[in-house]
Amino acid sequence: MCAGRLDILVNNAAFQRTYDTIEEIESEEWDTTLRTNIYAPFFLAKAAVPHMKEGSSIINTSSIQSKDPSGNLLAYATTKGAISNFTTGLAEMLGPKGIRVNAVAPGPIWTPLIPSTMPPEKVKSFGSETALGRVGQPAELAGAYVLLASDEGSYMTGSIIPVTGGRSMI
Numbered sequence: 008m009c010a011g012r013l014d015i016l017v018n019n020a021a022f023q024r025t026y027d028t029i030e031e032i033e034s035e036e037w038d039t040t041l042r043t044n045i046y047a048p049f050f051l052a053k054a055a056v057p058h059m060k061e062g063s064s065i066i067n068t069s070s071i072q073s074k075d076p077s078g079n080l081l082a083y084a085t086t087k088g089a090i091s092n093f094t095t096g097l098a099e100m101l102g103p104k105g106i107r108v109n110a111v112a113p114g115p116i117w118t119p120l121i122p123s124t125m126p127p128e129k130v131k132s133f134g135s136e137t138a139l140g141r142v143g144q145p146a147e148l149a150g151a152y153v154l155l156a157s158d159e160g161s162y163m164t165g166s167i168i169p170v171t172g173g174r175s176m177i
Contacts, residue, residue, distance in 0.1 A: 115172060
């Protein structure tokens with residue numbers, strides 16, 4: 008970052024819990040999920056853009072859940088779909104300023120959210136449904152973020168980059 012300027016914003020906060028029925032999801036929980044997962048990137052981008060110049064980059068974190076939602080992650084998946092739409096819409100809005108907006112969409116990645124929000128039987132098989140047959144590690148996402156932040160990604164905007172172990176996002 009140069010004085011008075013912001014070159015890269017990465018929005019990577021998330022909140023998730025699993026539920027078997029919609030009746031189990033409390034209004035407060037729904038609101039917390041939306042505020043953490045979609046309100047925060049909106050307000051951070053809004054605050055950052057006045058300090059960004061041509062060539063700057065905003066990178067949001069979406070999820071495979073945006074295209075292939077799991078019913079037991081209804082609130083989380085809803086917000087990740089919203090982030091994907093927010094990303095493409097904001098890319099169009101900021102394109103004339105030369106500010107790129109993209110997202111990384113992780114598939115099954117081993118983070119602290121997994122054992123703390125999933126039943127033990129799902130944790131054991133988490134990631135086994137990928138083409139690679141395993142869960143990803145957080146470090147395996149780094150290359151996608153670096154590409155989108157770097158000059159090598161200078162012609163990329165409005166893109167959602169899947170890092171899913173081979174699970175389709177189509």
